[in-house]
Amino acid sequence: MNRLIxxxxxxxxxxxxxxxxxxxxxxxxxxxxxxxxxxxGMDIGTAKxxxxxxxxxxxxxxDIRKPGESFSVVDFQQLATSAIESINERGKIPLLVGGTGLxxxxxxxxxxxxxxxxxxxxxxxxxxxPESVVTSVLHDKLNSVDPVAAARIHPNDRKRxxxxxxxxxxxxxxxxxxxxxxxxxxxxxCIVFGLSMERQDLYRRIDARVDRMLEAGLVAEVKSLMxxxxxxxxxxxxxxxYKEIAACLEGEVSLEEAVARVKQSSRRYAKRQLTxxxxxxxxxxxxxxxxxxxxxxxxxxxxQVAEKFAIK
RNA sequence: GCCUCGGUAGCUCAGUCGGUAGAGCAGUGGACUGAAAAUCCACGUGUCGGCAGUUCAAUUCUGCCCUGAGGCA
Numbered sequence: 001m002n003r004l005i006x007x008x009x010x011x012x013x014x015x016x017x018x019x020x021x022x023x024x025x026x027x028x029x030x031x032x033x034x035x036x037x038x039x040x041g042m043d044i045g046t047a048k049x050x051x052x053x054x055x056x057x058x059x060x061x062x063d064i065r066k067p068g069e070s071f072s073v074v075d076f077q078q079l080a081t082s083a084i085e086s087i088n089e090r091g092k093i094p095l096l097v098g099g100t101g102l103x104x105x106x107x108x109x110x111x112x113x114x115x116x117x118x119x120x121x122x123x124x125x126x127x128x129x130p131e132s133v134v135t136s137v138l139h140d141k142l143n144s145v146d147p148v149a150a151a152r153i154h155p156n157d158r159k160r161x162x163x164x165x166x167x168x169x170x171x172x173x174x175x176x177x178x179x180x181x182x183x184x185x186x187x188x189x190c191i192v193f194g195l196s197m198e199r200q201d202l203y204r205r206i207d208a209r210v211d212r213m214l215e216a217g218l219v220a221e222v223k224s225l226m227x228x229x230x231x232x233x234x235x236x237x238x239x240x241x242y243k244e245i246a247a248c249l250e251g252e253v254s255l256e257e258a259v260a261r262v263k264q265s266s267r268r269y270a271k272r273q274l275t276x277x278x279x280x281x282x283x284x285x286x287x288x289x290x291x292x293x294x295x296x297x298x299x300x301x302x303x304q305v306a307e308k309f310a311i312k
Numbered sequence: 313g314c315c316u317c318g319g320u321a322g323c324u325c326a327g328u329c330g331g332u333a334g335a336g337c338a339g340u341g342g343a344c345u346g347a348a349a350a351u352c353c354a355c356g357u358g359u360c361g362g363c364a365g366u367u368c369a370a371u372u373c374u375g376c377c378c379u380g381a382g383g384c385a
Contacts, residue, residue, distance in 0.1 A: 034349085046349085070346095072346045072347070072348095074345095101344085102345080105345090106346095109345095111345045114346080152343095154351095154353060156351095156352060157351060158351075159348095159350075159352080160352075167346095235347055238349065238350055239349050241349080242349090243349090264338085269349055271340080272344095272348090272349090273349090275341075276348095
């Protein structure tokens with residue numbers, strides 16, 4: 001089985017810094033498990049590792065898409081899997097660092113995705129249906145063709161309803177759902193760390209980091225994406241820090257308001273990430289301990305890695 | 313010093329013609345199988361500024377006090 005070290009945690013919890021230290025120490029190559037770091041030209045707002053850091057330690061799955069392009073879990077699964085294999089072949093240990101729960105879990109637990117259907121469920125509906133009831137009509141429709149999925153998906157969750165309908169209409173089978181195994185089998189010989197800290201401290205770090213992003217030129221970065229003609233509805237502009245600043249540049253809100261929204265979105269995102277990671281029972285949670293002589297997160301992680309893989 | 317308007321949930325406020333109160337935002341918890349930094353769900357007890365009076369009953373009416381904003385001197 002291929003070896004793998006994994007670091008997860010909420011945004012601004014210090015994943016990248018820990019990853020770099022571990023990579024230096026154990027000679028790892030880093031694989032990004034982050035849905036937004038794949039996009040070129042989005043450096044500041046996604047807090048990508050610097051050029052110098054990427055020069056020093058090889059990083060994978062960063063800057064592999066143009067901002068207007070699409071990217072998905074399945075792309076990630078394939079690319080990350082092959083990166084893990086090739087790094088192991090070279091005798092090094094890959095280090096996956098990421099905050100995108102779906103990506104990490106799908107990779108580690110080997111989610112089986114259905115083939116991509118190409119239908120738009122909405123196109124099969126009567127065009128005269130008012131927008132306000134489309135979601136419930138779609139849910140009713142799903143209920144008639146796949147009651148199990150319909151029962152599991154909330155009637156308001158349009159995105160998931162559409163996805164389930166796509167799968168069922170294209171394949172005549174229910175969207176896969178063999179999940180929630182309390183103790184899933186992992187596809188790698190891996191050790192998974194989760195970074196934790198007091199919520200207050202985390203929120204303070206988030207706010208401070210957003211301020212630093214502004215100083216580093218986030219507004220100019222967003223402006224440049226807009227000038228490149230990246231569509232407002234593209235995945236790139238779903239990113240926190242980008243959609244809010246874009247709204248400011250469009251004159252919809254003040255910069256002050258936009259910055260406040262970026263901070264708030266980041267805090268909520270961090271909370272959702274924590275909810276996701278909490279259910280991954282195989283995560284070993286580590287956090288900074290205060291006080292003199294306290295061991296650092298790096299020391300904690302490094303000793304566990306050394307033990308796990310019998311290396312130094 | 314006098315006058316006016318305020319003081320109710322972390323914040324902004326609503327409300328109770330007297331029967332101990334509720335919205336938005338914030339926050340918290342949860343879900344998650346091809347956009348996931350997305351999408352969706354659930355959760356509201358707080359000396360109703362303080363003390364006293366009237367009353368069966370006061371956050372609501374009355375008086376005094378504290379406090380904020382504005383106005384007049």
